[in-house]
Amino acid sequence: MKKTLAVLALVAAASFLFFGCEKKATAAASTAGTLPAATAAAAAAPSTAVSVRQEVRTVKPDYTIRFAYYDAATWPDISKLPLPEHAYALVFKSMVEASSNGKIAVELYPGNALGDTKATMEMAMSGGIEMVTTTGTISSLMPETQVIFLPYVFKSDEIAWDFFDTSDLWKEMTAELEEISGLKMLSVGQNGTRHFTNNVRPIRTPADMKGLKFRVMQSPIYVKMVEAMGASATPLASGEIYTAAQTGVVDGQENPIWNIAANKWNEVQKYITLDGHTWSENFVLINSDFWNKLPENYQHIITVAAYHAQTADRAAEGLASRVLDFESIKKSMEIYVPNAEELELFKQAAAPTYDWLRGEVGNEIVDKFLAEVKKSEAKFGW
Numbered sequence: 001m002k003k004t005l006a007v008l009a010l011v012a013a014a015s016f017l018f019f020g021c022e023k024k025a026t027a028a029a030s031t032a033g034t035l036p037a038a039t040a041a042a043a044a045a046p047s048t049a050v051s052v053r054q055e056v057r058t059v060k061p062d063y064t065i066r067f068a069y070y071d072a073a074t075w076p077d078i079s080k081l082p083l084p085e086h087a088y089a090l091v092f093k094s095m096v097e098a099s100s101n102g103k104i105a106v107e108l109y110p111g112n113a114l115g116d117t118k119a120t121m122e123m124a125m126s127g128g129i130e131m132v133t134t135t136g137t138i139s140s141l142m143p144e145t146q147v148i149f150l151p152y153v154f155k156s157d158e159i160a161w162d163f164f165d166t167s168d169l170w171k172e173m174t175a176e177l178e179e180i181s182g183l184k185m186l187s188v189g190q191n192g193t194r195h196f197t198n199n200v201r202p203i204r205t206p207a208d209m210k211g212l213k214f215r216v217m218q219s220p221i222y223v224k225m226v227e228a229m230g231a232s233a234t235p236l237a238s239g240e241i242y243t244a245a246q247t248g249v250v251d252g253q254e255n256p257i258w259n260i261a262a263n264k265w266n267e268v269q270k271y272i273t274l275d276g277h278t279w280s281e282n283f284v285l286i287n288s289d290f291w292n293k294l295p296e297n298y299q300h301i302i303t304v305a306a307y308h309a310q311t312a313d314r315a316a317e318g319l320a321s322r323v324l325d326f327e328s329i330k331k332s333m334e335i336y337v338p339n340a341e342e343l344e345l346f347k348q349a350a351a352p353t354y355d356w357l358r359g360e361v362g363n364e365i366v367d368k369f370l371a372e373v374k375k376s377e378a379k380f381g382w
Contacts, residue, residue, distance in 0.1 A: 059102030063294065065286075065302075067092070068120040069133035070238075072111035074262070080324055083262060085133050085282055086110050087316035088189050088309040095305035104298055116237060124287050125182050131286045132183075135191055136219035138283060141181045144173060144361045146221045147369040151350035152343075154279040154373065155382055157190065161314065162376040164188040164281070169372045182288045186306040189282030189313030192256025192321050196277070197269040200251050202336050204273070206230055206349035215241050215253040221357060225277065226254075228352040238263070245269055256280060257329055258320035266332045273336045275346050282313055 071085035082090055093106040114120050114129065117137050124132040139146045147153075154160040164170055165188075174185040196203055198212055210230040216222035218235040226233040234250050238259075244250045245268040253265065254277070260266055284306065291299065329335070338346065358366050 057102065057105065061105035062103045063290075063298065064105045064107060065096070065131050065290075066107045066109065066129040067131040067133075068109040068114045068123065068129050069282075070110075070112055070117055070135075071133075072262075073108075079262070081319065082316055084189055084191065084258070084313045084317040084320070088133070088282070088284065088313035091312040092305045092309035095308055096301055099301045099305065100298060104301065112239075116239075121183075121285070124285060127287055127289060129287075130290045131186075131284065133189070134283045134285065135280060136217050136222070138177065138181075138285075139219050139221070142173070142177050144365050145177070146219070146357055146361065147366055148281065149219065149221045149225075149278055150357065150366075150369075151225050151277045151353055152347045153370070155377065156380070157193070157279070157314070157318070158380050159373065159376045159382065160190075160279045160281075162379055163372055167372045167376070169368050178288055181285075183285040184288045184291050186284045186286050186302070187310035189284060189310050190317045191280035191282050192258060192317045193276040194254045194256055194278045194280050195272055195274050196252060196254050197260065197265065197272045197333070198252030199245065199248075199268070199270050202271050202273070202334060203275075204336055204338065205342050205345050212251045213249075215244055215250040220360075221353060222254075222278075224356045225350055225353045228356075229346070229349045241265055242268055254278075256317070256321055258317055258325045261320070261325035261328050266329055270334060271336065272329065272333045273338065275338055275343065277346065277350065284310070 067089055069085040069089060071083035073082075073086050075082040075086065081087070089106075089108050089110065093108060096104050096106050109129075112120075114123065117132075117134050118140075120129065120132045121134050121137055123129045136146075136149065139149075148160075148163075154163075178184050196209070196214070198214070200212055201208060203209055206229045209226075212231045214226050214231050214233055215236045216226055216233045218237065223233040223235060231252075234244070236244055236250070238255075241250075241253050241255075242263065242265060245253060245265065252269065255263075255265070260269070260272070266272075286302075291302075294302070354366070
């Protein structure tokens with residue numbers, strides 16, 4: 001218990017120190033709940049790294065939140081600190097159960113225990129589970145959300161945080177998403193700043209990307225970005241990256257530093273270019289019907305817990321990508337950091353992505369988003 005509290009305290013404190021850089025598919029089940037048959041079978045799969053054990057409850061809960069997410073429960077058995085989504089889940093569970101005196105139970109299903117991100121998002125939409133963490137998959141429900149994936153749009157973490165935490169435009173977009181999907185946005189954690197890796201050669205400018213094959217997320221804007229830079233894009237689930245890189249199906253991929261280390265992609269990739277082309281998020285969503293049935297005081301407990309958990313998520317990612325996992329990347333990969341002129345070439349090469357998205361979702365939403373980002377930049381002197 002002391003060890004758990006110490007690590008969570010470290011995660012919370014680190015949020016004030018670090019401001020920023022898809023997920024490991026290791027199965028890791030947690031507390032058992034009453035699930036649909038297919039879901040229960042997935043949850044019963046053998047686990048390789050479990051940090052949430054079976055629980056004996058002394059209070060009968062009024063409500064149970066089944067929370068599925070992608071990051072594996074590698075802490076404390078394997079990793080030095082929880083992966084970002086698992087850090088979120090640990091803090092959220094602790095605060096909700098303590099603040100409700102056990103009347104709200106939170107069951108954690110980390111590491112794709114119930115299926116991949118798309119499958120668990122659909123479970124949350126149907127009410128099969130109550131909460132889920134997603135990344136780019138919500139763009140299939142609401143294409144306008146792709147504005148946040150525009151290349152090089154967020155210059156630093158604090159700009160992204162401010163947009164998601166304070167922007168009226170984001171509040172409007174999440175309200176529309178809830179109407180479309182039946183999922184309420186609780187908070188936005190941090191998956192990290194994404195960088196290019198490959199096996200062929202150092203990438204110093206976009207010209208070095210020509211002819212290379214990159215694995216990208218299964219989201220259209222990522223395909224367009226890589227193609228704009230002169231490379232070819234192969235959308236694959238993250239669980240396929242290691243084998244695809246090892247066998248030459250792809251030459252490279254793009255992900256945050258912590259995720260490269262967590263999935264050991266540095267074993268099958270030689271070069272990394274720290275260009276920071278995209279700031280990647282962890283969207284935490286709750287089923288709207290479930291939320292609307294909760295008493296107001298329980299909604300308040302969940303809202304406060306989600307705020308604290310969001311801070312833990314962001315801090316865990318920053319600490320891993322900037323310090324702990326960066327050390328392992330330095331030892332195993334050749335790192336290149338583009339200078340200002342080279343980074344400008346990357347931005348210019350990626351510019352057609354903006355034109356493509358305007359054609360997909362319209363000028364108005366893109367212009368509004370860019371204006372909101374400028375407001376957030378101004379708050380921090382950019």
